[in-house]
Amino acid sequence: MMIDAKSETILDCKQSSLFQFLKNYGWIFVFFIIGFGSLVFSLGKNFLQVPGDLGDARFNNYILEHFYQWLIHRETDYWNAPIFYPYPLATAFSDNLLGSAPFYAVIRILGFSRETAFQGWFLFGFVLNYVVSAYVLKKVNLHSLSVATGAFLFTFGLPMLAQEGHPQLIYRFCIPAACYFLYDFTNKPKLKTIFFLMTAIIWQFYLTIYMGFFLLLLIVVMAFMIPLSASSINIIKFWFSRIRSAWKDARGSHKLWCIAGLILLTALLVHLFIPYLQVTNLYHFSRGFDEIKTMLPRLSSYLLSDHSTLWRLGMNNFKDLPMRHEHQLFPGLAAAILLLIGMLWKKTDEKIPFLQIHATSLLIIFLITISVNEKSLYYLLLKIPGYNSIRAVTRIQLVLLWPLAVYIAFVIDRMVRLNSSSFRVKAALGVILLLMVSESVFFSHSTYSKIEGQKRVDSLRKIAEYSLKKANYPDPVLLIHGKAGDPWQITALDAMLTAQELGVPLINGYSGNAPAYSFAEWMHSCQTLPGSVNFYVDKANEFLQDPGLKLKERIVYVRYWECGLY
Template sequence: MDRTRLVLTVLVGGVLALLLAHHPVLLSGLRLMQGDEGDVRFNHYVLEHGWRFISGDAGHARFWDPPMFFPEPNVSAYSDVLLGVAPFYWVWRALGLDADVSWQAWALSMSVLNYAAAVWLLMRGFGLRAGPAVVGALLFTAGAPRVNQLNHPQLQGQFFALLAVGAVLALSRPETNRRRGVAWAALLVGAFVAQLYAGFYWGWFLFFFLLLAFGAALAFRDTRGPLLAALRRHLPALAGFGVVGLVALAPLVLHSRQAVSTVGLRSFSDVTYMVPRFWSWFYLGPDSWLYGWTNGFVRFQRLPMPWEHRLGFGLVTPVVAALGLWQARARPAVRLLLVVAVATLLLSSRFTGGYTPWWLVFHGVPGAAAIRALARIGVWLLVPAAVGVALFLQRQAQAGRGALALGLGALCLLEQGLTGPAYDRFEARADVDSVASLVKSQAGCESFFFAPTAGTQPDWKYQLDATWASMESGVPTVNGYSGNQPRGWTLQDNRRFDAAAARRQDEALAAWMASRHLAPASVCRLQAPARR
């Protein structure tokens, strides 16, 4: 394939990836935000807080202490800090786009980077041709498990992990000498550190899957020798960059440990409801174009927290992926990927009687106890799925069955089609402005607590209205929203809709102010009907 045709193929695939993953936003003219008003607005808050920190906003002068849950310190460490992917938001803000459009540009950028990294890995790491690689990259970028999780945008940026996998493949090749190995070792460590800063789930899953691959490589005779030889050859570079990586991770580790000491560790019972069941691997949810009609099946309706169990990506796609990996199992890298995929399915699934091998992982592997929504491991399986589908399509094309390859590729991508939830950004912005105007109307507020007296939305929506109003007004808020809450903060439901709620809220707010030595007069209590 000539260079012009190659570039055109990759660009067309990138456009298709954006349309498949983000058509609700794009077709609305950027009026809609993908997902609901919960985690989407929270993660947007995290990125905007980072931007205001680096741009010198006095209200956001301390990165680890955003002005919510006031005056609790280290609140950023309660959830993902997104620093690995934050620069891709900051650049849009620096170019003058407003916060909402910058968020949309950031989300599109994440998909573009996922797609580009997948094309690179499939072509450079696995030696695939452009056509099959583009289809595989489309599956990785816009596969149903990923699009079903776009409501949790902290999970979107996974491209650093693909760069790390590509670096591992390069380091394991005998033709990679020590000089070139230095660059690949730097990429491996740098990508791992960046992925952890981008989001803990993908950083930890990268570590876990590489650990599984290492064990599998030691188990096979034809991979054991090359692996040990590669380690001897590149160990100095890996060790040197490893030390640098640990230093770079020190702030994240220290602040995370401080947060753990405040909010405590989770128990395995917190994970149980989000351990994949057998039927989770086939469930696509009600928004699937081809399989939404299956949402009413009894087996799917019995899944706990079903929105976390939408791990299916069709009926044809997993078969094609499995065949592609199996047929190419003579290639060491493909065989290891196949073993890791099967091991992942077995380790993370819940079997009859409630037994799951993940209990052993949770208690035995460092960091596993921080993984609560285990079902998200299904998004990671898009990596072997993308490789498997691309391998199978290339095999068909090489055998002269180009029409079959084209038809199967199109069907696999069609199976990923979803039209998930979205909300109007102008409506959400108007809600924030309404609360911010209340804050500004009060004189002498050192902080505030917003408690709507009427409305139709859930409590977390109003908490996020308050945190964004704090952003816009420059006044810290006792309201908050995150993956965890400070010890002693019992104001989760801030709706003041009746006398019982008012009494409960007054007691909880008084206890919080007393425990944090806040003068009652310093906290403005904003009590008014919500806009919605």
């Protein structure tokens, strides 16, 4: 069969287009499939494993479900989650997840269960992190392999996987976006870029407040370094000139839209922090110096990865490290090798502003947050509102993974583009990248059985329904006894999820903070129970100054069989 010249030309164009697409994006897809596939695989056959544990993972699931219940009008007030009842603003005792909860709600609206929606929400966070970081690295004209490596490290790096038990920390896609918008505004001052930058920063606060404060620190350091990289000592004058240029070049309508947008963003940020300020004033929550001190990064922190199948056996030398599970900051041997190669290489690439700014910011924040002999520059930041509420400073590594990913992507880019690259250089690069991928793939993920989690709540719900039916109160409040042999956190979360399903307020609770007089029911015997309830009720009435609350007459006791209460 003869093929005419026109058909042959079309075929050649299609083959050429496919080849160009694979050249530009092939490695990006390959690295994503490997990293994302390993996460999906960790969820087990038929998605029967839920990431995290029966503790913090289920707490995040409770908050996400609370958002969904509020969205469909089963809950009347988002900030008043019905735990630690009757104390107000319980949602603001910890992260609120408002920035990512809509993704969870969409999955729930499609008909999936609470745990399955949580799995989808968990995975989608990694998708967003990879897509945005890859997009930014592609925007600075890096090779496909360099883009893939940087995005892989930022998204699936060992420090991130080590925090999967705290899934609220996953959503970090605004970090690369904000850094890029700040850099882009330097070169092309436009009002819309300022709006995009502010949107990214405020959205990150809505995603998780921890990452919002750490991103703000990174942006401030970069804002100082950018003028210096441009040989401008007067930092204020530098930025003023950029803002003035952006304002001058903008159309009148663009100016109005930008002003309106910035006012809206400011209002959103204020709206987010008002409940937290109220909670601080009401309950006097704060983080003690000694508590913060235990979770400042040490040099040894950057050598720890206890859940890495490849490296955990050689990391038993720091047994005296307090809060060890929060110090898992080792970025991987492959990242360390590439970092060392970049440092030892000739400094020509450091003239690239994007690289130079990120690399210098990485070093400065590392020096600010490191603790040596219990001394750290970070203590100076405790005087700034917000930073004195951050307990786990070690989580700064989840932000620093971005400038580290940028640095390593540029190192690989130079290795790939060298015309004189020998076979040995290419082979060495292949081994390093294989090692990086293996470090993340061979990681011992923390999961719990979806069936076990559902059974725990189902069994407790049946008992609670019986107690509610027997009490037959018009406006009941649940007080649920702990299950013998279980950690109190797991018991509290069983109670929270059960009460959430029943739509009944709960005296028990578990969160990042708790009222001083919260009811620790697992600590009281039948002899002390009446006195403990009276004390709790008196303190709640005193706190709320609401004599019509009638709390004591509304309490339904669940699983208090040994006390003769049901």
